[in-house]
Amino acid sequence: MATDDRLLESHGSEIKMTEFYAPARQTRASAPIVPASSVTGRSLTVVVAIMCFLSCLTAGFVYLLNQSAAAWFADIASEVTVQIQPIENTDTEKRLGQVALYLAKQPGISSVKPLSERDSAELLEPWLGQTEALSVLPVPRLIALQIDRRAPPDMAVLARNIEDSFQGVTLDDHRFWQAQIQTVTRSLGLGGIAVLILMGAATTAIIVSATKSALTSNREIVEVLHFVGATDTFIAREFEKHFLALGIRAGLTGALFATIIFILLPALIRLVGGNVVTAAEIRRLIGNASLDPPGYILLAIVVIIIAALCMITSRYGVYRILNSRQ
Amino acid sequence: MIRLENVGLHYGQGPEVLSNISLHIKPGSFHFLTGPSGSGKTTLLRMLFMSLQPTDGDIHLFGQNATNVSASRRAQLRRRIGIVFQDFRLLDHLTTWENVALPLRVIGKRVSNYKEDVTDLLQWVGLGDRMYGFPPVLSGGEKQRAAIARAVIGKPELLLADEPTGNVDPQMARRLLRLFIELNRLGTSVIIATHDHQLMKQFKAPRLELHDGTVEVIG
Incomplete structure (x- = not known):
């Protein structure tokens, strides 16, 4: 020990704390251990932004369709029609009045509106055009009923009572159309969800591939981290931070472009929507084509999902790869 | 602190790099690991650091079997070890x-x-x-x-250093050796792999000499 005592004596300075001051900005305690540029390049950001943009568009359009469908459904559900078939040698106009009077006395009906012959003819115009032949055809007469939504009548009982009380009179509660709308809405909704799932799967595949590349290009860093005692959890967190930032950045970019599209959509429809009838059809399909606040919240949810997908996929990707290297 | 029991290592079907090594290194000890180039000094250090698994025998670190440990257990053990690589890393x-x-x-x-x-x-x-x-x-x-x-x-409780003074002048080598000695005095076990005889002369410590895949403790 004499040797090392001499050695210690030969060096004046002991390992003591000095007054050295390290400015915080220079110590960069939070400097990323894994450089962001080696994990998430610009092209990856662009790809994820495009996926988010398409996902936001899909989610937004499905939302618009659902909103329109809900509006149709509400309209149809609150209005029913009574149809009076013409019967030979009877006064249809008189029968119309009798049925209207009967209906006005029934509970749960807020208004009764008999349609004139002209109104009925106008309803057929889109299919038959303007023709004098309508006046000689036995066109059924209609009575439009507004249902009191707070206390709606039992439709089955009402239909049976009408048919029992009047010959050739039927009640159409639009169930067929309601079922059609529900089918169409559900189909479009499921289609939209399927597209979103595919987008999510594609984004996941892209992130898995990017995680592999990131781990390969940062192999040396991962080794050093293991050597200084880093757990796989710590290493995965270092990578997932970058992927989360990528997800948020790309997600917001995609959602921003989708928002611009939805803001401009009404004007775009007017510009490229063709004639008045086409524009009217598009309006019928997706309403006024502008998202309401819940619609924009939906886009924000898409961004959150994309960012979470990026983070979680990269985390498990890193775990899987590190485990396979054991 | 470190116990090696009949540890051997060979790559694939090749000859044994290390053969039937049994060692016991006590807590707070200081050892130089020496031997000719290619004798397996770095390989032995890597096995002690768990970056290489022995093909035969067992290595015990801090009273735990360190052979085939889980990733999380290995991380915990490595936190108790400091290592200096030849290529710095x-x-x-x-x-x-x-x-x-x-x-x-x-x-x-x-x-x-x-x-x-x-x-x-x-x-x-x-x-x-x-x-x-x-x-x-x-x-x-x-x-x-x-x-x-x-x-x-x-x-760290254990310091493994692979040629830690290979790239510094004699004065800095003495200074670094002094750091290792100081750490050792504070309770850290130190193993320094070196060719530097001048360095070994400056501090009296047992030597682990590797030759022909086996180890001999001198001093």
């Missing part, structure tokens, strides 16, 4: 200060708790004016000192 995108602080950051310490310690250590190893420089602009000797600082910053 510094991260080029981090400053010298950040490289040295890495083991403390990895275990979740707050920067305010180690800021001064890292700075003091860097001053002590003569890198005070280089602490905010990046490894690519450091000389070989400076990198080596940074690597040593990183290995000892966490006050």
Whole structure:
């Protein structure tokens, strides 16, 4: 020990704390251990932004369709029609009045509106055009009923009572159309969800591939981290931070472009929507084509999902790869 | 501290690099690991650091079997070991200060708790004016000192150093040796793999001599 005592004596300075001051900005305690540029390049950001943009568009359009469908459904559900078939040698106009009077006395009906012959003819115009032949055809007469939504009548009982009380009179509660709308809405909704799932799967595949590349290009860093005692959890967190930032950045970019599209959509429809009838059809399909606040919240949810997908996929990707290297 | 029981290693079907090594290194001891080039010094250090698994026998570290341990257990054991690599293994995108602080950051310490310690250590190893420089602009000797600082910053229970004075002048070599001795006095077991006979003359410590895949303890 004499040797090392001499050695210690030969060096004046002991390992003591000095007054050295390290400015915080220079110590960069939070400097990323894994450089962001080696994990998430610009092209990856662009790809994820495009996926988010398409996902936001899909989610937004499905939302618009659902909103329109809900509006149709509400309209149809609150209005029913009574149809009076013409019967030979009877006064249809008189029968119309009798049925209207009967209906006005029934509970749960807020208004009764008999349609004139002209109104009925106008309803057929889109299919038959303007023709004098309508006046000689036995066109059924209609009575439009507004249902009191707070206390709606039992439709089955009402239909049976009408048919029992009047010959050739039927009640159409639009169930067929309601079922059609529900089918169409559900189909479009499921289609939209399927597209979103595919987008999510594609984004996941892209992130898995990017995680592999990131781990390969940062192999040396991962080794050093293991050597200084880093757990796989710590290493995965270092990578997932970058992927989360990528997800948020790309997600917001995609959602921003989708928002611009939805803001401009009404004007775009007017510009490229063709004639008045086409524009009217598009309006019928997706309403006024502008998202309401819940619609924009939906886009924000898409961004959150994309960012979470990026983070979680990269985390498990890193775990899987590190485990396979054991 | 370290117990090797009939440890052997061969790559694939090749000859044994290390053969039937049995050793017991007590806590707080200081050893030089020496032997000719290619005798297996680095291989033995890598096995002690669990980056290489023996093909035969068992290695016990800190009273635990360190052969075929899980990743999380290995990480926990490595936190008790400091290692200095021959090729330094510094991260080029981090400053010298950040490289040295890495083991403390990895275990979740707050920067305010180690800021001064890292700075003091860097001053002590003569890198005070280089602490905010990046490894690519450091000389070989400076990198080596940074690597040593990183290995000892966490006050490890075991320090493994592979040719730690290979790239520094004799004066700095003495200074670094003094750091190892100081750590050893504080309770750290030290194993230094070296060819440097001058260094070994400066401090009397047992030598683990490797030749023909076997080890002999001298002194």
